[in-house]
Amino acid sequence: MATVILTVAGTLIGGPVGGAIGGMIGNALDRELLFKPKGREGPRLTELRVQTSSYGTQIPKLFGTMRVAGSVIWATDLVEHRSKQSGGKGRPSTTSFSYTASFAVALSARPIQGIGRIWADGKLLRGTAGDFKSRTGFRLHPGSEDQQPDPLIAAAEGIGLTPAHRGIAYAVFENLELADFGNRIPSLSFExxxxxxxxAAGAVVAELGEGAVAIPEDTVRLAGFAASGASVRAAVEVLAGATGGWFRAEAEALTLLSGPGAAVPLADRGAGEAHRSQRRRDIAAAETAPRTLTLAYYEPARDYQAGIxxxxxxxxxxREARMELAAAIDATGARSIAETALTRLDVERERRTLALPWDSLAIRPGERVTIAGARGIWRVDRWRLENMAVLLECVAVAPGTLAGEASGGRVLPAPxxxxxxxxxxxFELPPLGPLATVPQLAVAAGGTGPGWRSAALLVSVDQxxxxxxxxxxxxxxxVGRVITPPGVAPAQLADRIHAIVVELASGAMLLHDANDAALAAGSNLAMVGDELLQFAHATPLGGRQWELHGLWRGRRGTEPAIGSQAPGDRFVLLEAEALATLDLPAQATGAIVQVLAQSVSDDEAAQAQAHVRGIxxxxxxxxxxxxxxxxxxxxEISWVRRSRNGWDWIDGVDAPLGEESERYQLTLALAAGGTRTVETEAPRFVLNAEERLATxxxxxxxxxxxxxxxPATLELPTGEG
Structure with a gap:
């Protein structure tokens, strides 16, 4: 930039000669101050991977698509939530704690279009489709110059103390659930x-230069770039180096050039005997150029992990050289940049110093030239005026970008x-474990997608x-639904005639076979409509449909529901680790209990209801x-007592009682009409001959x-008719 300013000033003062001299001085200033090649601190790869929350942290200007960690610019304390669940009679209640946090993360010092995926502790928090894997509120402020303060921050800090952060793109998380992250704010990174x-890399340079750099030629294309570092100059130099480019001084701006192109022919005809000794050709030893060059970059195909x-x-x-380019590039593009850079360093070992008459002052620093008698293209690296002779130090220009295939290696992306x-x-849960003292409701939930994990529950017992x-x-x-019901069969025998066809909610859900021993141990227990049954064989039919056969019907006292199923009824595989068991108040018996379940992917809660009969x-x-x-x-009317406290016939004699006392109620339907109710303490009752004829x-x-x-009902024919 000093070259441009002093060239213009020199032209105004001393005409073309003055302009050339001003350009010479400005070129020296540019090299030493603006584009000094030594000691620059450009964007580093580590700066984008570590999330910070420190004052003074630099926020990069992002171009294209990049993955960055950002800087936390605002956060609340953790908010504790507690949930208490009754353990039922004789069991302690359980209190569980969960935590949420709200915070804002600055992403770019330049406006952005949007956010793709978000990672939390390396796992996907937000997928490609925009779905969050953990519950949170989310807002993006893209960094426009008219954006307003975030309402959550304004409510917490006061509207007068909340900046709008105009020109800064930032994201706000509201009540992010922290259970998946060890109850702490996770380390986030954003696409x-x-x-x-x-x-094009040149387009980035042009914007960073704010009009002071012209880009007349094509440059390397990048998927993304993060401009940060000690200065704008540092970021621009890194990009120029990646493209193999340099800057040519112009009257109004610098021009980024790279590789071969249009060149000014020079004859090197000399500027007199006094300067003959200053015309020379130098080739540095091969050992002075790196033999290997390593390029570090970000690779989009590997979730923007650092690539080499x-x-x-x-x-x-x-010698070995290393380049760090805080840019997103595919593996082939990165390999081409590395090969081209290494070739350039080797070719630039050759230098030519030309002595030209003073009328060659118009040759600008950075100009491409050809030299009579020398092969290839050269660029003017240094320019000086001595005793009315123009001395040009020229460096050989390497060929264009070298093409080559490359692989970034295997990648194991976050699912x-x-x-x-x-x-x-x-549904009301039949007796499966210890004796219940209050009605028990079972809630089973799944998702239509393989990534579904859980849902928050609300319960109402008052409609x-x-x-x-x-x-x-x-x-x-x-979970799923019934396509073909199982029909009617006795509960005392294995049903080898009927089969059920069910459709599961997701293709990721699977069913398995079980032998008789596994069935006896409780495997493949399913609630089909209101009937609890087991199945020995599960055959996939395609399209999420399965055929179940080898049925054990009416399990755990649900034989009254045998044959009551209809297409569309529920199918739930009962697995203890997948069931939410809720204790209901005693007055819920006889009521319709309603349930709402909502996961992080649901716009509205899913609904279910169950008629609680006290089973x-x-x-x-x-x-x-x-x-x-x-x-x-x-x-004598007799029957066999059953118990909700022992479904296995362990002693071969009788099942445990499971109640405070053994009592039965008999309702006798009289042949002449009406009923008679009696109670007995034994599983039998005797009718005399007269009573028998009347019943x-x-x-x-x-x-x-x-x-x-x-009820269990016994018909007693009277012999009439």
């Missing part, structure tokens, strides 16, 4: 889209799995008049009701601590 598509390309020349020498929408089912938080679902459940509290229906004629003509049917229910069991 920032500053400009659409790749851009190495170029090696044949011949003598042990970007679509989460899809939440599918939720709620939506009020809602209570119920924590979150655990790991994803295997988790009352004994199962008695089994095997029968009548037997006694010797005295009376009739048409008997309905038997066990009296449990929390209510009556479902």
């Amino acid at each position: 920032v889209i500053a400009d659409p598509g790749p851009l 390309q190495r170029a090696v020349r044949p011949g003598a020498g042990m 970007d799995l679509a989460m899809g929408e939440t599918v939720v089912h709620a 939506g008049a009020s809602w209570s938080p119920a924590g979150a679902t655990p790991m994803p459940a295997v 988790s509290l009352v004994p199962p229906a008695p089994a095997h009701p029968r009548e037997r004629i006694l010797a005295d003509g009376a009739t 048409a049917a008997a309905t038997i229910r066990q009296i449990g601590a929390h209510g009556l069991s479902p």
Whole structure:
């Protein structure tokens, strides 16, 4: 820039000669002050990878698409949230804690177009589709000159104390859930889209130079670049070096040139005997040029991880050189830059000093020239005027960019799995474990995408008049819907006739076979409609559909629901680690309980409801009701007691009682009309001959601590007709 200023000033004062002299002085100033090659501190790769929160941290100007960590410019303290769940009678309650934080991260000192992916501690927080993997509010301020203060920061700090950060692109996270990150703010990095598509390195130089640099020729194209470092000069020099370029002094601006091109022919005809000794040709020893050159860069195909390309020349020498380019480039492009740079350093070992008459003052520093009797293109590296002779120190110009294929190596990117929408089912849980003392609701949820993880739950027991938080679902459940119902079959025998066809919510969900021993141990237990059953074989049909056969029906007292299923009914594979089990208040028995489930990918919560009948509290229906004629003509009605506290016939005698006392209620339907209700403490009741003739049917229910069991009915023919 000094060359331009002093050239113009010299021309105004002393005409063309004065302009040339001013340009000479300015060239020296430019080399020593503006574009001094030694000691420059340009953008470093590490500056973009480490998230900071320190005052005075430099914010880079981003071009193209880059991955940067940014600087935290505002944050709240962690906010603690607690959730208390009752453990039921005799069990302690559980209080769980979670934490959220809100903060803002500055990304670019130049406006941007948008944000792509976001990584948190190396894992994807936001995918390519814009879906967040953890719950958070998110806003992007792109850095326009008219952007307004962020409302969250303004609410916390006061509108008068909140800057709008105009010209700075920054992102705001509101209540980011921190459970996935060890309850701390994670180290974030952002795929920032500053400009659409790749851009020429020269275009970046032109913008950084703010009109002081002209770019008349094509330059290397970059996917992205982060301009930072000690000064604008440093960033510009790094880019110029990457393109193999240099600057030519002009009247109004500097011009970035690179490689061969249009050149001014020089005859080197001399400027008199006094300068003959100053005309010379020098070639430095091969050892003075690097034999290897390593280029460090960012590679988009590897999630912008730092990449290395190495170029090696044949011949003598042990020196090594390293270039750091805070730019996003593909592996082939980076290899070409490294090869070209190494070739340039080798070619520039040859220098020519020309002595020309004073009328050659118009030859500018940085000019391409050809020299009579010398091969190739040269550039004017230094320019000085001595005794009315113009001495030009010229450096050989390397050939154009060298092409070559390269690989960035294997990459294991952070998985970007679509989460899809939440599918939720709620149902009263039959007795599966320890005896329940309050109604128990099971909630199973999964997603239509393979990346779905969990959903927050709200529960209402008063038809939506009020809602209570119920924590979150655990790991994803295997859920779906019935396509072909299983039909009717006895609960006492394995059903080898019927089959069920189900469609799962996601193609990532799988079902497996189980042998008899595994089934007896509880494998492949599924809630199909209101029937709990097991299946031995699962055959994939394609399109997320499976056929299930080898069925064990009506498990855990759900035999009344056998055959009640219809297409579209729920299918849930019951796995303890995938079920959220909620204790409901006792008054919820008989009510319709509503559930809302919302994951981070849902715009609206998914809904489910369940009719709570108390099946988790009352004994199962008695089994095997029968009548037997006694010797005295009376009739004994008997049945087998069942228990919600022991489903395996361990001792071969009887199941454990599971209730406070053994009692039964019999409702006798009279042949003449009406009913008669009696109670007994044993699983039998005797009718005398007269009572037997007057009774048409008997309905038997066990009296449990929390209510009556479902009925078992025995028809008693009267012999009439």
